[in-house]
Amino acid sequence: MSGLVIEREILIEAPAEVVWRTITEPDQMSLWFADRVDLVVEPGAHGYMGFGDQGGPVVVEIVDPPTRFSFRWNHPRDEEPVVGNSMLVEFTLTPIGGERTRVRVSEGGHEVRDWSEAEKQRYADEHREGWGDFLERLAGVATERRSG
Amino acid sequence: MTAQADDELWSAIGDPSRRRVLDLVVSNGEVSASWLAGHVPFSRQAVSKHLVVLEKAGLISRRKQGRQVLYRVDADRLDQATRAMADLAAQWDRRLGMIKRLAEAAYAEAGEQRGTEHKESYTHD
Numbered sequence: 197m198s199g200l201v202i203e204r205e206i207l208i209e210a211p212a213e214v215v216w217r218t219i220t221e222p223d224q225m226s227l228w229f230a231d232r233v234d235l236v237v238e239p240g241a242h243g244y245m246g247f248g249d250q251g252g253p254v255v256v257e258i259v260d261p262p263t264r265f266s267f268r269w270n271h272p273r274d275e276e277p278v279v280g281n282s283m284l285v286e287f288t289l290t291p292i293g294g295e296r297t298r299v300r301v302s303e304g305g306h307e308v309r310d311w312s313e314a315e316k317q318r319y320a321d322e323h324r325e326g327w328g329d330f331l332e333r334l335a336g337v338a339t340e341r342r343s344g
Numbered sequence: 345m346t347a348q349a350d351d352e353l354w355s356a357i358g359d360p361s362r363r364r365v366l367d368l369v370v371s372n373g374e375v376s377a378s379w380l381a382g383h384v385p386f387s388r389q390a391v392s393k394h395l396v397v398l399e400k401a402g403l404i405s406r407r408k409q410g411r412q413v414l415y416r417v418d419a420d421r422l423d424q425a426t427r428a429m430a431d432l433a434a435q436w437d438r439r440l441g442m443i444k445r446l447a448e449a450a451y452a453e454a455g456e457q458r459g460t461e462h463k464e465s466y467t468h469d
Contacts, residue, residue, distance in 0.1 A: 202429065202432050202433050202436060204433060204437055206441070206443070208443070208444045208448060209448050210447040210448050210450070210451035211451065214450055214454070217447075217450070218450060227442065227446055228439050228442035228443050229439060234366060262468075295451075297447075299440060302434050303411050303436065303439060330421060
């Protein structure tokens with residue numbers, strides 16, 4: 197999971213199969229995500245998400261019910277979305293017992309390419325606090341520099 | 345509304361090794377590339393590449409001091425980056441909250457239907 201910018205999670209009191217349908221069925225997606233969802237949830241499928249009079253293309257990457265779903269978006273209109281020109285959104289569903297599900301979502305741009313697995317691991321170990329902490333520190337510095 | 349990602353900003357911060365370089369610049373004020381190279385587990389060339397990307401994204405700026413080039417963070421741009429990330433995080437929190445409500449309502453409804461079916465079959469018996 198390194199290289200991803202945003203990671204958020206939530207605990208839901210429903211089985212993973214139910215949560216999966218909420219996340220991936222287009223008519224459900226239009227309730228929590230975009231106003232208009234024109235999408236076939238299959239790997240490689242091209243679709244469209246509309247937000248009012250704005251919107252853009254999406255391309256589905258991983259569909260692994262009921263645990264993993266990912267798509268790329270925010271890429272230039274006339275280009276194929278690949279690592280480097282788009283944002284990857286990935287949902288991971290983890291069943292807890294039979295009736296609860298932990299949902300983690302991440303959104304980011306690039307994957308790490310130039311690090312060995314050992315280096316990535318070391319970095320992860322050293323920065324276990326992760327993104328939220330980084331964000332807070334940056335916010336602190338930004339305020340400090342501004343008033344200073 | 346979709347977060348219209350600022351591509352250069354995202355790719356600059358999206359890479360952990362680059363984040364680490366930025367982190368070091370942030371916490372140490374003004375530093376040179378060779379000082380940075382001594383504090384990260386990757387090569388001097390990699391550090392230079394990361395500095396170029398960070399500078400292009402406007403997160404750091406450079407100035408010459410004698411024969412040295414020193415790098416420092418740009419507070420306004422950093423502030424902008426922080427806000428953009430916080431906005432995106434808040435957006436996903438809202439979406440996850442909505443998914444939770446929808447999924448829990450769907451599950452409760454399915455439970456009621458199961459209950460009704462059960463009662464009906466009980467009556468038929």
